[in-house]
Amino acid sequence: MVTIENVTYEIKGKLLVKDVSAHFEKGKINLILGPNGAGKSTLIKLISGELKPTQGNVLIEKLNLQQISLKELAKFRAVLSQSLELSFPLNVHEVVLMGRYPHFEGKAKAIDLEICEKSMELFDVKEMKNRNYLTLSGGEKQRVQFARVFAQIWQLSEGKSRLLLLDEPLTFLDLFYQYNLMKKIRAFINSNPDLTVIGVVHDINIAAKFSDSIMLLKDSKIFDFGYPNNVLTEKNIFEVFKVAIKNCFEIE
Amino acid sequence: MKSNSIGIAFLFLLVLLSLISAKYGAVEISHQEIWNAFTHSLQGTEINNLNERIFIQIRLPRVIMGAFVGAALAVGGVLMQALFRNPIVEPGLVGTSSGAAFGAALYFVLGATLKLNLGEWTLPLAACIGGIVSTTFVFYLSQSKKSNKSSVVSLLLTGIAINALFLSGVGFLSYIARDPQARSITFWNLGTLSGSYWEALYFVIGVTVVCLLLSLRYAKQLNALMLGEQEAQLLGVSIRQLKIKVLLINVIMVSVATAFVGVIGFVGLIVPHLLRMLHGSDNRFLIWAGAMLGALVLTASDLAARLLLSPAELPIGIVTSIIGVPIFIVLLRRTNYFF
Amino acid sequence: MKNNIIIFLLAIQLTSCGRFGNQDEKKNNEERIVCISKQYSEIIFALGAQENIVAVDLSSTYPTEIKQLPTIGYHRALSTETILSMKPTLILHDNNIGPEHVVNQLEELEIPMKTFGDYLPTIDGTDSLIREMGSYFRKEKEAALLCKKLKTDMEKALAETKKYSKTPKVLIIHFGRASNVYLVMTQKSTAAKMLEWAGGVMAVNDKRGMKQLSPEVVAAANPDIILLTDFGYDRLSNGNEIEKLPGISSTKAFRNNHIFRIEEHDLVYLGPRTGENVLLIQKLIHPQ
Numbered sequence: 001m002v003t004i005e006n007v008t009y010e011i012k013g014k015l016l017v018k019d020v021s022a023h024f025e026k027g028k029i030n031l032i033l034g035p036n037g038a039g040k041s042t043l044i045k046l047i048s049g050e051l052k053p054t055q056g057n058v059l060i061e062k063l064n065l066q067q068i069s070l071k072e073l074a075k076f077r078a079v080l081s082q083s084l085e086l087s088f089p090l091n092v093h094e095v096v097l098m099g100r101y102p103h104f105e106g107k108a109k110a111i112d113l114e115i116c117e118k119s120m121e122l123f124d125v126k127e128m129k130n131r132n133y134l135t136l137s138g139g140e141k142q143r144v145q146f147a148r149v150f151a152q153i154w155q156l157s158e159g160k161s162r163l164l165l166l167d168e169p170l171t172f173l174d175l176f177y178q179y180n181l182m183k184k185i186r187a188f189i190n191s192n193p194d195l196t197v198i199g200v201v202h203d204i205n206i207a208a209k210f211s212d213s214i215m216l217l218k219d220s221k222i223f224d225f226g227y228p229n230n231v232l233t234e235k236n237i238f239e240v241f242k243v244a245i246k247n248c249f250e251i252e
Numbered sequence: 253m254k255s256n257s258i259g260i261a262f263l264f265l266l267v268l269l270s271l272i273s274a275k276y277g278a279v280e281i282s283h284q285e286i287w288n289a290f291t292h293s294l295q296g297t298e299i300n301n302l303n304e305r306i307f308i309q310i311r312l313p314r315v316i317m318g319a320f321v322g323a324a325l326a327v328g329g330v331l332m333q334a335l336f337r338n339p340i341v342e343p344g345l346v347g348t349s350s351g352a353a354f355g356a357a358l359y360f361v362l363g364a365t366l367k368l369n370l371g372e373w374t375l376p377l378a379a380c381i382g383g384i385v386s387t388t389f390v391f392y393l394s395q396s397k398k399s400n401k402s403s404v405v406s407l408l409l410t411g412i413a414i415n416a417l418f419l420s421g422v423g424f425l426s427y428i429a430r431d432p433q434a435r436s437i438t439f440w441n442l443g444t445l446s447g448s449y450w451e452a453l454y455f456v457i458g459v460t461v462v463c464l465l466l467s468l469r470y471a472k473q474l475n476a477l478m479l480g481e482q483e484a485q486l487l488g489v490s491i492r493q494l495k496i497k498v499l500l501i502n503v504i505m506v507s508v509a510t511a512f513v514g515v516i517g518f519v520g521l522i523v524p525h526l527l528r529m530l531h532g533s534d535n536r537f538l539i540w541a542g543a544m545l546g547a548l549v550l551t552a553s554d555l556a557a558r559l560l561l562s563p564a565e566l567p568i569g570i571v572t573s574i575i576g577v578p579i580f581i582v583l584l585r586r587t588n589y590f591f
Numbered sequence: 592m593k594n595n596i597i598i599f600l601l602a603i604q605l606t607s608c609g610r611f612g613n614q615d616e617k618k619n620n621e622e623r624i625v626c627i628s629k630q631y632s633e634i635i636f637a638l639g640a641q642e643n644i645v646a647v648d649l650s651s652t653y654p655t656e657i658k659q660l661p662t663i664g665y666h667r668a669l670s671t672e673t674i675l676s677m678k679p680t681l682i683l684h685d686n687n688i689g690p691e692h693v694v695n696q697l698e699e700l701e702i703p704m705k706t707f708g709d710y711l712p713t714i715d716g717t718d719s720l721i722r723e724m725g726s727y728f729r730k731e732k733e734a735a736l737l738c739k740k741l742k743t744d745m746e747k748a749l750a751e752t753k754k755y756s757k758t759p760k761v762l763i764i765h766f767g768r769a770s771n772v773y774l775v776m777t778q779k780s781t782a783a784k785m786l787e788w789a790g791g792v793m794a795v796n797d798k799r800g801m802k803q804l805s806p807e808v809v810a811a812a813n814p815d816i817i818l819l820t821d822f823g824y825d826r827l828s829n830g831n832e833i834e835k836l837p838g839i840s841s842t843k844a845f846r847n848n849h850i851f852r853i854e855e856h857d858l859v860y861l862g863p864r865t866g867e868n869v870l871l872i873q874k875l876i877h878p879q
Contacts, residue, residue: 048486050482050485069488070485070488071488072488073488074486074487074488077486078486081483083479083480083483085478085479085480085483086478086479087337087477087480088334088339088478088528088533089532089533090532090534091532094475094532094534095479098476098479099487101472101476101488102487132532277676278673278675278676279672279676280676302675302700305700306672306675306700309696309700310671310672427803430799436667436689436690436691439667439668439689440690446670446671446693447690447693447696561611562676563672563676564611564662564663564664564673565664565670565672565673567668
């Protein structure tokens with residue numbers, strides 16, 4: 001689904017991503033781990049199209065990302081982040097409907113409204129659909145934003161495989177909702193096999209439990225990439241994070 | 253309230269208010285005279301009765317001008333607030349009004365010397381060019397060289413600086429102006445609808461309607477922008493293009509309106525706020541409802557400007573400020589309004 | 592700055608609304624004249640030709656009874672409908688009216704407008720204007736009398752002037768209502784001419800008739816006498832605020848307490864009373 005070829009990103013003389021190549025498969029949850037400043041977030045932004053690589057290419061289904069317009073891209077690629085911003089008061093369902101903006105011109109179609117309903121249901125925000133977003137608590141806002149992002153890629157659009165990127169969405173969630181979100185992503189990918197998930201998380205336990213493949217980044221380069229069991233070894237973790245651990249990645 | 257019923261209510265009030273506004277003024281015009289004025293102009297016969305001519309040549313264009321200028325200013329306010337994601341922005345803030353005022357002042361002071369004369373169109377043209385130049389200036393200067401993005405903060409700060417520059421330019425021009433010219437500048441800076449005439453009106457209507465329809469096309473993208481530039485881009489919005497297009501629409505619409513009637517403040521600020529309280533911030537609603545409420549507010553202000561001290565007339569800028577400021581303060585103090 | 596202007600203009604409008612509220616008591620006149628020139632207004636009243644004057648501009652303040660007439664507002668901020676509500680059959684103006692679009696609208700509606708001859712601001716010029724207006728209103732006799740009075744008053748004033756050995760330097764401060772600032776009149780102004788006839792000299796020179804008041808201007812002028820026109824004087828005289836105007840407190844005029852009030856309409860244009868006014872100014876600028 002997503003292939004990155006020799007991607008390098010440099011800004012103001014600083015190399016944030018150094019010659020990274022990898023292939024992410026469809027139907028898999030691919031998580032990226034690494035210490036602060038390793039270039040995880042930059043890599044996600046390069047894949048989402050927010051940043052352009054200084055060198056190398058990002059290919060989506062063999063098509064160069066640069067050749068896909070923002071508008072096209074928005075139809076099959078969504079990014080879960082920790083942003084809660086909304087500069088003016090809007091009702092919850094209006095915020096969620098924004099996720100469908102790439103899919104309709106003018107007025108929302110019935111299918112768009114239906115998708116919003118389902119997505120709100122998934123994230124337990126349906127009963128607050130007519131409330132002012134700005135009056136919600138931080139956790140509630142976060143769920144509304146998740147519902148919006150899921151609405152964006154709820155169903156196949158024009159036969160293009162979908163891509164969900166996670167730009168550290170778990171940061172401000174408590175433990176329950178961190179697992180809750182990851183479970184929902186897992187369930188969603190199970191029923192939508194064309195989906196590819198690539199994401200950055202901080203918690204090694206979550207990465208171990210929910211990922212199909214893990215990329216370890218260190219000093220802007222790939223340190224290791226593969227199955228979680230092969231990558232998350234005591235030795236690797238010590239070398240990348242400078243933390244000695246005993247193997248304990250088991251949570252039910 | 254449903255947005256449809258709001259629309260019907262606004263339309264009803266606007267028609268009612270326009271009728272009242274056309275009927276009442278310093279000169280008393282009877283219903284019979286108004287009727288005759290209409291039938292005579294529709295038949296194309298020459299009108300001899302003075303009151304009928306006052307109605308057709310002065311009163312009517314003024315009332316309609318007020319409605320369209322109000323619509324243009326209010327939609328300008330909606331667009332700018334949405335674009336800058338800031339509720340205290342109005343079209344004046346990116347330099348449009350001060351540039352237009354500078355262009356007008358330049359015409360008052362140097363027009364005769366430079367032998368620039370396109371008749372009645374010279375002043376509007378000068379103001380329009382001023383508005384476009386200053387706004388382009390603001391937009392160009394606020395682009396940072398290193399990154400491709402133009403940040404809102406730098407745009408606003410540049411706007412403040414350029415505003416100060418152009419306003420001191422207006423100050424300088426009124427300082428070097430001979431007395432009558434200086435008075436014209438002052439007069440124009442307070443705004444007045446009294447100079448409306450049909451040719452100007454056709455032009456303002458044309459520009460306002462086109463800009464209004466165009467801005468409706470960008471309403472969804474402006475909504476997405478509420479989530480922040482990054483999130484909007486992820487929803488397929490090209491931020492840079494959106495900014496240029498919306499600014500362009502705003503500049504043309506506001507400078508054309510300002511060019512013919514002078515600087516009228518507060519409509520662009522107050523109207524979007526009122527609507528947000530009424531029915532939320534969806535720009536698809538704010539744009540068309542803003543046009544209607546803006547028209548309503550300016551028609552009411554003009555009526556007040558003409559009737560409060562009748563037969564004398566207040567500058568309309570004073571009336572909009574007097575009405576606008578208390579409303580604004582009440583709005584800000586309401587607790588269920590979030591920013 | 593803009594807000595100040597707004598508040599101030601509003602204040603003018605409100606303080607003068609007494610005059611806006613004046614009743615039109617000449618509803619049945621066939622001929623209805625609106626006069627938008629303070630100079631014309633005074634001459635018309637002096638001629639006794641005020642019968643058909645139904646309204647005047649805000650600056651027409653002499654004679655006192657003129658304030659009983661309805662006013663159509665400030666001569667540079669006119670409104671077409673306000674003028675037309677007086678149902679004028681003629682508008683008299685001296686070409687110093689605005690805004691431009693109002694003049695255009697009046698022309699388009701074919702409202703008759705008249706301006707008398709543009710004479711030099713001299714005694715001869717004033718004489719000619721009074722005679723032209725006299726013949727227009729069929730008051731030739733009255734006009735001749737006014738001209739004669741003007742001439743004798745002027746002769747008397749000029750003779751008086753010769754008696755004074757000193758030529759005091761005079762600073763005239765006027766509150767510009769349109770721009771909301773204190774201005775000083777210069778040697779280019781009409782007032783300078785009257786001052787000269789009265790045996791004084793205007794303390795400030797400039798290319799234009801008015802200049803903004805500033806400490807430098809006052810210091811450079813160092814006047815013996817300061818005159819303030821009525822509105823500005825009244826505005827400041829409560830609470831001795833005149834000395835707080837920039838630079839005033841260091842002048843000879845202030846130290847000798849030679850600061851006086853003068854009516855604007857006695858000073859800013861020439862008319863039948865100019866001789867009288869010169870005598871009045873003479874007394875003010877040659878105290879003791």
